[in-house]
Amino acid sequence: MLQEILAFITLGIAVVFLFKKFFFKRKKSDKNCGDDCNCH
Amino acid sequence: MSKQNINVALIGNPNTGKTSVFNALTGLKQQVGNYPGITVEKKMGFCKLSNTIDANILDLPGTYSLNASSADENVVIELLLNKNDKLYPDVIVVVSEVENLKRNLLLFTQIKDLEIPTILVINMIDRMDYKGISLDIPYLESHLNTKIALVSSRKNIGIDSFKKLITTYKTLSTAPCLNASSIDEDYFDTLRKTFPNQSLYKLWLVITQDVNFVDLHRKSLKNNSFTKTDSELKRLQQKETIKRYQFINEILKVGQKVNSATAKDFRSKLDRILTHKVWGYLIFFFILFGIFQSIFEWSKIPMDYIDRTFANLSSLANNTLPPGAFTNLIAQGIIPGIGGILIFIPQITFLFLFISILEESGYMSRVVFLMDKIMRKFGLSGKSIVPLISGTACAIPAIMATRNIENWKERLITILVTPFTTCSARLPVYAIIIGLVIPDQFVFGFLNLQGLTLMFLYLLGFAMAIFSAYILHKVLKLNCKTFFVVEMPNYKLPLLKNVVINVIEKTKAFVFGAGKIILSIAVILWFLATNGPTHKFSDADTIITSKNENFGLNKTDLNSKIASYKLENSYIGIMGKSIEPAISPLGYDWKIGIAIISSFAAREVFVGTLATIYSVGGSDNEDTIKNKMASEVHPETGKKIFNFASGISLLLFYAFAMQCASTLAVTKKETNSWKWPLGQLVFMSGFAYIVALLAYQILK
Amino acid sequence: MKTTIASLKKGESAIIKDFDADIIPLKLLEMGCLPGNLVKLLQIAPFGDPLYLDINGSHLAIRIETAREIEIESIIK
Numbered sequence: 001m002l003q004e005i006l007a008f009i010t011l012g013i014a015v016v017f018l019f020k021k022f023f024f025k026r027k028k029s030d031k032n033c034g035d036d037c038n039c040h
Numbered sequence: 041m042s043k044q045n046i047n048v049a050l051i052g053n054p055n056t057g058k059t060s061v062f063n064a065l066t067g068l069k070q071q072v073g074n075y076p077g078i079t080v081e082k083k084m085g086f087c088k089l090s091n092t093i094d095a096n097i098l099d100l101p102g103t104y105s106l107n108a109s110s111a112d113e114n115v116v117i118e119l120l121l122n123k124n125d126k127l128y129p130d131v132i133v134v135v136s137e138v139e140n141l142k143r144n145l146l147l148f149t150q151i152k153d154l155e156i157p158t159i160l161v162i163n164m165i166d167r168m169d170y171k172g173i174s175l176d177i178p179y180l181e182s183h184l185n186t187k188i189a190l191v192s193s194r195k196n197i198g199i200d201s202f203k204k205l206i207t208t209y210k211t212l213s214t215a216p217c218l219n220a221s222s223i224d225e226d227y228f229d230t231l232r233k234t235f236p237n238q239s240l241y242k243l244w245l246v247i248t249q250d251v252n253f254v255d256l257h258r259k260s261l262k263n264n265s266f267t268k269t270d271s272e273l274k275r276l277q278q279k280e281t282i283k284r285y286q287f288i289n290e291i292l293k294v295g296q297k298v299n300s301a302t303a304k305d306f307r308s309k310l311d312r313i314l315t316h317k318v319w320g321y322l323i324f325f326f327i328l329f330g331i332f333q334s335i336f337e338w339s340k341i342p343m344d345y346i347d348r349t350f351a352n353l354s355s356l357a358n359n360t361l362p363p364g365a366f367t368n369l370i371a372q373g374i375i376p377g378i379g380g381i382l383i384f385i386p387q388i389t390f391l392f393l394f395i396s397i398l399e400e401s402g403y404m405s406r407v408v409f410l411m412d413k414i415m416r417k418f419g420l421s422g423k424s425i426v427p428l429i430s431g432t433a434c435a436i437p438a439i440m441a442t443r444n445i446e447n448w449k450e451r452l453i454t455i456l457v458t459p460f461t462t463c464s465a466r467l468p469v470y471a472i473i474i475g476l477v478i479p480d481q482f483v484f485g486f487l488n489l490q491g492l493t494l495m496f497l498y499l500l501g502f503a504m505a506i507f508s509a510y511i512l513h514k515v516l517k518l519n520c521k522t523f524f525v526v527e528m529p530n531y532k533l534p535l536l537k538n539v540v541i542n543v544i545e546k547t548k549a550f551v552f553g554a555g556k557i558i559l560s561i562a563v564i565l566w567f568l569a570t571n572g573p574t575h576k577f578s579d580a581d582t583i584i585t586s587k588n589e590n591f592g593l594n595k596t597d598l599n600s601k602i603a604s605y606k607l608e609n610s611y612i613g614i615m616g617k618s619i620e621p622a623i624s625p626l627g628y629d630w631k632i633g634i635a636i637i638s639s640f641a642a643r644e645v646f647v648g649t650l651a652t653i654y655s656v657g658g659s660d661n662e663d664t665i666k667n668k669m670a671s672e673v674h675p676e677t678g679k680k681i682f683n684f685a686s687g688i689s690l691l692l693f694y695a696f697a698m699q700c701a702s703t704l705a706v707t708k709k710e711t712n713s714w715k716w717p718l719g720q721l722v723f724m725s726g727f728a729y730i731v732a733l734l735a736y737q738i739l740k
Numbered sequence: 741m742k743t744t745i746a747s748l749k750k751g752e753s754a755i756i757k758d759f760d761a762d763i764i765p766l767k768l769l770e771m772g773c774l775p776g777n778l779v780k781l782l783q784i785a786p787f788g789d790p791l792y793l794d795i796n797g798s799h800l801a802i803r804i805e806t807a808r809e810i811e812i813e814s815i816i817k
Contacts, residue, residue, distance in 0.1 A: 003364030010369060011567050014560035021557065105770045143772055143798050271762055278761050281769045307799075308782065317786035409801045413787040422790070446765070523765045523806055528792060528799040 047127055048087075048095045048206060051116060051151065052135030053144050054102035055402070055529035057163045060193035061135050062099040063541050065203070070545065089203050098127055104143075106150040106245060107277055120154055121242055131157045131209035138164050138173055139530065141296060145184075145288045146281070149217040152185065153241035157212035159187055159205060166192040172299035180295040185213040194535055216241065218287055223280050244280075248273050307530055314406045324407055328429075331394045332495050335467075337488065339386035343471065346386075350379030351664045369566055373652055376665070377562025380648025381555040387471070388464045389547050391433050396542040398429070400534035408526050418506050419513025420457075421450040421524060428454075428505060431461035432498070433546070435703045439710055446525070449518040453509050455710055456720060459703050460505035462498045462695070465554070465643035469694050470497055472647055476670055477687030493691075500695055508723075554644060561638055561645050565652045568612040576609040604675075607653070626693065626729070627686030627736040629674065639699045646694075685739035689732040697728035743815070745779060745791065745807035753780040754812035756795075763809045772796035779812065 052058040062070075066085030083099040100116045119125055120132070134151055136144030141162065152158050160180075168174065181188050189205050191198035221228035221240060231243050313319050358371040398404050404426055412422025423445045431438035438458050445451040462470075474490050481489045576583065584602045607613050615637075616630030623633045635649040647665060654668040672681040698704070704717040711717075748754060756777050764773070772795050773779075782799070783792035789804040 003362070003366035006366040007369045007567075010366075010374075010563055014563040017556060018560045018564070104767060107766055107770065140798060142796065143770075146770055274766065275761055277766055278769055281766070282774055285772070285774060311783055311792070315783050315785060315792070320786065405801075409783075409785050409790060409792060412801075412803070413785060413789045446767075523768075524790065524801075524803045525765065525767050525771065525806075526790075526801045527771070528801055530799070 044093045046089075046093060046095050046130040046206075046209070047098065049098045049100055049120070049127075049129035049132045050135060051100045051120075051132060051147070052102060052161075053104050053137075053140070053147060055527060056102075056135050056137040056140070056144060057193050058102060058135040059099065060535055060538055061133075061161060061163060061191065062097060063538055064191075064193045064196065064199050065095075065097050068541065068544070070541070087203070089207050093207050095206065096127070098129070103147065105147055105281075107248065117245060120151070120156070121245065129156060131159060131206060131212070133159045133161055133206070135161045135163055138162055138168050138175075139171055141175075142285075142288055142292055145292075146284055148184070148186075149284050149287060150241075153216040153218055153239070155214045155216060155239050155241075157209045157214055159189060159202075159209075159212065160184065161189045161191055161202065163191055163193055165190045166195045166197065174297045174299075176295045176297075180291065183291045183295070184217065185215045187212060218280075218284055222283060223276055227276075248277060310531055311406070311528075314403065315410050320406075320410050324410065327398075327403075329495065331391075332498050333488075333491050335387055335390045335394075335494075337491060339390055342386040343383055346379065346383045347664045347666065350375055350382075353379075365570075368570065369563070372570075373563050373566030374559070376651040377559045377648055378555075379665075380562065380644070380651055381551060381558050383647070384464065384468050384644060385547060385551065387467050388433070388550055389543055391464050391467075392543045392546045393539065395430055395433055396539050397534045400532065400538060402529045402531045404429075405526060405528050409528065412524065416450075418509045419450065419453045419516075420506075420509050421445050421447060421454070423524070423526065424450065424454040424509075427458050428461050428502065431458045431463060433464050434550075435459045435461070435463050435700065436706050439703070439706050442710070446523050449516060452518070452711065452716070453512045453516070455707055456512060456716060457505040457509045459698055459700065459707075459720060459724065460501050460508065460696070462501040463643075463700075464550075465700070466497075466694050468644055469646045470494060470691060472666060472669065473682065473687050473690055475666060476682045477684050497691060497695055504696060558645050558648055562648050562652050565612065565634075565638065565649055568615075569607060569610050569653060572606070572610040573614070574609060577606055580606040580609065612653070625736070626732045627683075627689045627740065629681055631672075632681070632690070636693075636699075640701055643694065643699050685736050688739055689736035692735050693728045693732035695728070696724055696731060698724035742811050743813065745781070745793070745802075745810045745812055746804050748779075748781040748791075748812070748815065750781055750784055752815055752817055753778055754815045755779075757811040757813040759810045764806065768800075768802065768806070771800055772798045773810065779810075 050058055050062055062083070062085060065087045069086040070083065085097040085099065087095045087097050089095050098119075100119070103116050106117055106120075119127060120129070122128060132151055132154075134144075134148045136148065148158070148160055162175070175190075177188055177190070187205055187208070189198060189202035191202050193199070216239075218241075221232070223244070228240055228244075232240060235243055314323060354371050354375045357367065357375060361367040361370065407425050407429075408422040410422075411425050415422050415424055424442070427438040427441045430441055435458050438461070439455050442451050442454045442458070445454060471494075474493050478490050478493050483489055483492070572578065580602050584605050585598065588598060588601065608617070612634055613630070616634045619633045619637070620630045623630075623636070628636070631650065631653050634653060635646045638649045639646045650669060651665045654665070654672070669682055670680075673679060674681055698721045704721060707717040707720060708714055743754075745754075745756075756773065756775050756779055758775055774796070777796040779796075780794040781791060782794055785792070785801075790801045791804060791807050792799070792801045793807075
């Protein structure tokens with residue numbers, strides 16, 4: 001029983017980590033370059 | 041007495057040894073952004089200056105001037121002009137170098153005009169005698185309104201007195217060098233009247249650059265009709281540059297003596313060979329060839345060792361921990377997962393080692409010079425060589441390294457084709473598949489066939505990058521003014537400390553960045569492989585036992601039959617089976633299909649995924665991943681899963697497919713549009729599928 | 741025809757005379773490419789382009805089309 005709880009906690013950490021990593025990236029103001037030539 | 045914490049910003053032209061000064065101050069107490077890349081992201085370090093003062097040292101990207109011409113240089117300006125930034129420096133250190141003092145001082149005079157306390161570091165003083173240069177320091181200090189630290193970060197000279205100098209930052213003069221209004225009297229007069237509280241040079245920067253600040257917004261200037269046409273602004277910036285050089289020349293006339301008679305020239309001899317029309321290319325090719333052969337040869341032993349160690353650890357955990365779900369997770373999910381990360385360390389270390397030696401020595405600029413004309417035929421720039429080579433480490437820093445390509449079209453094409461180069465994440469996949477399907481033989485007695493195959497795959501990646509660049513060059517209609525300026529730094533023996541710190545930082549970034557993703561996926565995969573939705577999964581024992589009652593199987597065979605039946609009916613098995621029709625023409629089974637899908641988080645996950653699937657599916661944990669893969673056979677035909685045809689097909693698929701979510705994200709960021717990353721995804725993966733399909737159908 | 745950096749031969753030096761400010765990138769100016777400064781052609785890349793120059797002590801490479809825009813005078817062999 002304890003084994004299963006531990007296993008599911010690990011799963012939870014893994015899922016939350018991946019979710020955060022790929023879906024909740026902090027958005028910084030991107031203003032590097034446009035589609036034109038005026039990116040310098 | 042309480043400790044004081046100050047912010048110190050290091051700034052300087054590229055190739056002044058700024059990074060070595062940073063390393064000398066901070067040692068290994070550094071933090072870099074998530075992704076490796078040479079001083080592209082904000083790089084912070086910590087240094088104890090005295091018993092009462094600690095410093096946060098910020099290493100800013102190398103820049104020639106405050107007139108930003110690239111995204112990198114924008115970072116510098118935004119930080120230096122924003123008093124509200126928590127990194128806003130208490131003192132700025134401008135790193136210059138004895139041989140190019142005149143040019144380095146241009147940036148210094150600009151920084152000085154920001155009216156922040158500034159120290160001038162003159163680096164590489166150990167070369168002064170050799171180059172016949174002598175400096176009048178008191179004269180320079182009084183005329184530049186600053187304090188000067190003479191150091192040699194290479195020989196570790198003067199670092200202590202430099203640290204002491206930083207602690208006196210409060211006593212430094214903040215008087216500007218150049219009176220900004222002398223650029224255009226009338227214009228600056230009106231500016232001063234409208235914004236009496238702002239520094240003139242700061243206003244000037246805001247007008248000429250595309251940057252905004254909390255207390256000073258570009259729009260507010262626009263409304264006051266301070267804007268001029270681009271051409272007028274450029275003329276004023278030129279005037280500014282000329283004025284600055286006049287000022288510098290006046291000072292150096294007295295403050296610097298150069299005895300050119302004693303200057304010896306080693307550089308021109310080496311240049312003649314390295315940029316020679318025959319030798320230059322040959323040397324470049326042999327350097328690349330040597331790098332790839334040694335990566336494969338040298339990392340084989342540590343890789344095998346790591347692979348075996350983790351197989352042993354797995355069985356150890358299984359035998360000693362109390363049985364249960366968590367133990368299984370550790371033995372079959374977590375340990376193989378960690379093994380799947382650590383196994384790449386040898387190769388990544390070697391790769392970064394070579395790349396940082398090439399960059400540090402100054403050789404990379406010669407390659408840029410050598411290749412520019414050829415690369416331009418394909419719509420690329422000579423500078424694209426740097427991203428294409430550093431792309432062999434990772435496409436992410438490589439794409440960020442395109443920022444110094446001045447021409448937007450050349451830059452865009454470089455960004456789009458860089459992911460074709462063989463990144464270090466493909467390496468473990470290649471290594472294991474080559475190990476399985478290519479015989480370990482020597483041709484001509486010294487060339488390892490496996491090493492040659494690897495070399496070929498690298499060349500294939502480059503060739504594909506160049507070929508697609510050519511197509512893009514013909515298809516994309518963008519008219520951009522071209523210009524190209526590349527500094528040719530003096531040759532330097534790479535400094536061991538810099539190389540080592542660089543390699544450690546990047547390996548660490550990989551282990552803790554990609555490593556966490558790989559491990560998380562391994563854990564999730566394990567759950568998906570050990571649970572199933574239907575009774576077929578939970579009743580696997582009884583179903584298989586009753587099916588095989590009459591065959592008289594021994595216990596081991598029966599257990600492995602049960603395990604593989606369970607795997608087929610687990611969540612992951614069902615997912616894999618559902619995509620099998622799409623990938624079986626390529627010669628893959630559903631297990632490889634799962635590994636390919638999970639590769640989208642990071643390619644390296646491929647090996648780890650197969651390790652997890654085979655650990656769950658097999659009954660013994662002691663075997664290595666490679667042996668497990670080698671013994672895997674097709675359940676119906678009985679043929680080996682990893683045979684020559686499917687192996688080649690897999691290698692080609694991995695060579696061409698766009699399978700890296702992080703690369704797509706960075707392409708989006710650098711091009712500011714979803715159009716380009718989507719194009720990469722569709723074109724690269726589609727092409728990979730077709731090539732892999734053809735290869736398998738022809739070879740099988 | 742104007743005499744420009746592009747007309748230099750390997751190993752020759754000259755004084756920069758003038759250029760069209762709109763065409764020459766600011767970065768080049770900042771690296772020391774200004775009227776009155778000395779320029780020396782050190783190397784020419786295979787296929788004749790780019791040019792490896794020593795301008796006012798800065799070692800740098802530029803493409804030939806940029807070099808054609810920079811007028812020079814008093815060539816020293």
